[in-house]
Amino acid sequence: MNKKYNIAVVGATGAVGQMMVRILIERKFPINNLYLLASKKSDGKIIKIEGDDYKIKSLDGFDFKKVDIAMFSAGGDISEKYASIATQSSAIVIDNTSFFRYVDNIPLIVPEVNGEKISEYKETGIIANPNCSTIQMLVAIKPIHDICRIKRINVCTYQAVSGSGNIAIEELHNQVNAYVKKEKLVNNVYPKQIAFNVIPQIDKFMDNGYTKEEMKMVWETKKILDNNIEVNPTTVRVPVFFGHSEAVHLELEKKITAKEVKNILGSERSGVVLVDEHKDGGYPCAANECEDSNEVFVGRVREDISTKYGINMWVVSNNIRKGAAYNSVQIAELLIRDYL
Numbered sequence: 558m559n560k561k562y563n564i565a566v567v568g569a570t571g572a573v574g575q576m577m578v579r580i581l582i583e584r585k586f587p588i589n590n591l592y593l594l595a596s597k598k599s600d601g602k603i604i605k606i607e608g609d610d611y612k613i614k615s616l617d618g619f620d621f622k623k624v625d626i627a628m629f630s631a632g633g634d635i636s637e638k639y640a641s642i643a644t645q646s647s648a649i650v651i652d653n654t655s656f657f658r659y660v661d662n663i664p665l666i667v668p669e670v671n672g673e674k675i676s677e678y679k680e681t682g683i684i685a686n687p688n689c690s691t692i693q694m695l696v697a698i699k700p701i702h703d704i705c706r707i708k709r710i711n712v713c714t715y716q717a718v719s720g721s722g723n724i725a726i727e728e729l730h731n732q733v734n735a736y737v738k739k740e741k742l743v744n745n746v747y748p749k750q751i752a753f754n755v756i757p758q759i760d761k762f763m764d765n766g767y768t769k770e771e772m773k774m775v776w777e778t779k780k781i782l783d784n785n786i787e788v789n790p791t792t793v794r795v796p797v798f799f800g801h802s803e804a805v806h807l808e809l810e811k812k813i814t815a816k817e818v819k820n821i822l823g824s825e826r827s828g829v830v831l832v833d834e835h836k837d838g839g840y841p842c843a844a845n846e847c848e849d850s851n852e853v854f855v856g857r858v859r860e861d862i863s864t865k866y867g868i869n870m871w872v873v874s875n876n877i878r879k880g881a882a883y884n885s886v887q888i889a890e891l892l893i894r895d896y897l
């Protein structure tokens with residue numbers, strides 16, 4: 558008989574947590590018991606996913622002894638407090654927060670890029686899931702880096718509000734409604750209105766003037782793909798519900814043509830979907846390609862006309878799926894395939 562596993566989702570009422578459950582079901586993950594955990598205030602609450610009812614339990618006091626894999630997405634402070642409780646009960650933790658990402662002996666995994674590093678989880682029992690904007694960029698550039706070394710990346714992101722959770726989705730909805738009704742716009746999640754606006758700040762400011770989201774792209778690219786790659790990021794929040802977009806400018810070691818890049822990315826093995834036609838709409842967009850899709854889409858591939866060895870491209874993916882929940886489920890799939 559095929560083995561089945563006990564899975565806990567921590568933060569199961571949240572945007573990412575609910576998507577984790579959906580994707581586990583979509584992928585027919587072999588589940589024995591599924592424990593959906595959230596804060597005390599949600600204890601006993603029923604949520605509907607794919608037409609079925611699921612009962613939420615309080616994380617506080619939950620016994621992780623009965624769990625094989627615990628997927629955390631309830632914020633860094635919750636991971637800080639509860640991940641070790643889970644691992645002491647011998648559950649393996651897949652953590653979607655940034656809390657463990659930069660710890661040396663904790664693997665930070667994008668299965669298409671460094672899946673083989675999962676084995677390093679054995680030291681701590683924890684695997685970290687990278688930042689959404691880093692995941693989609695690395696999936697898109699890894700096949701190029703394998704052929705022609707990338708020296709430097711200039712990237713500008715256009716990130717959806719769902720990356721800040723359900724409260725941010727609600728804030729954009731409310732502001733759009735208020736705008737249409739000519740009422741006052743209220744902002745609690747973001748420092749300025751997000752409806753009909755573009756905000757050049759994601760996460761807090763660091764001492765060097767970059768935001769933490771920007772530095773995550775720097776640190777995580779080095780840890781996951783190649784420590785020698787320099788990254789120059791600007792991360793921007795836009796009034797889109799789902800799907801991050803990125804203008805990525807690569808500086809390469811030698812000449813590679815746009816045609817060669819398209820051949821690499823267009824091949825079935827590349828792990829990306831190339832949507833690149835020189836006609837109106839011949840490129841991927843968040844509101845079109847990303848809905849309910851786990852893929853990373855690439856378009857607008859072209860040679861940089863301002864420098865010798867440069868390639869530009871446009872990368873789009875659903876931040877809640879590939880940027881978070883799907884990547885975590887892929888990690889869980891590798892775990893049960895090779896280690897459990």
Ligand code: A2P
Pocket residue numbers: 567568569570571572573574594595596597598599616617630631632635721722723724
């Ligand atoms: P709850 O709904 O009970 O507050 P999002 O990222 O969409 O904002 O979701 C955050 C998730 O983290 C929710 O599932 C939320 O549960 C959960 N969460 C927040 N605080 C706690 C806590 N103290 N213990 C457990 N889960 C928490």
